[in-house]
Amino acid sequence: MTSPPALLDGFEAIDGQGNLWAQAPSSDLYTWTPAQLLQSCASTMPAIGLAAFITGPIAFDSQGSLWTASGSGYIEGYSSSDLGASQSTGPSWVVAGDCGAPNLLCNPSGLAFDSNGYLWVANLYSVLAFAPTTLDQSPDAGLHDPFPNTPADLTLTSAAELDAGDGNLPYARYVFNDLAFDAAGNLWTSIYDYQANPATHEIVEFTQAQLQNLDTDEDPTPAFTIHETAAQQQAFLGWVALAFDVDGNLWAGSQSGAGPNLFRFSPASLAKDGLPDITLTVPGDPSISLAFSPIPAGLPIQP
16 A cells, blocks of 8 residues: 555544544544644555444444444444454444334444443434443354344433334434533434424433433433524534534534534533534535544543
């Protein structure tokens, strides 16, 4: 290989050592060290190149293992011991679902670990949480598809409220896109509320207390909601990727469309009116993923 891989709006994450991990169009995964990031990634060869079938968002657990979601109803875990050198590698763990119930995987689109090691998943019509012990006990990749389904330990959904009318899985009010935790342990998720009139794109907050009470209330009312503005409703395609910076600002990348595609919501805004204080139009597609380097202290981003 004589030139670095061309990255095309791939999923990205920063690990605990400050390395940037990025998915290439080939579904391989490449890594740049903090020292390399001070140079130009466009002209710097990656430190590690993994031939691995990575097609979805990625997140790291506290052990340095990498977890990735695929649109076909799988989450795969790659052991930290397999990430240290360029090689061809496969997953060590597989969590599977078949969309048969609200607590099963179904087209996962966003991943985030909390401070207790639970993996939270934006899962189409629900948000699922898998405990560390559940992830550890998931089958290894030596098994062959179909893998046994792994029910989530916690489920956040309103799926019981609306039946699709076809006798199958009831549909929830929200389509969940991506999620991120703030320093207080509150969960923020970008959604599409298709039952609203008119249907609208929103960012909603669920408090740490609500998350701790999911065993008895799987359908909590969001503690705070960021709404589309009237102008956005004309052509806006929705917020997707979310990330908090070191100052507690929430950044949201939107899908391509007319107008800005990257928005900042200050802590004051998140406590009051939910209006962005910075709007930017940036190249590429910031709706795929957002990450800050170094990882802001206090956020439950692992390791």
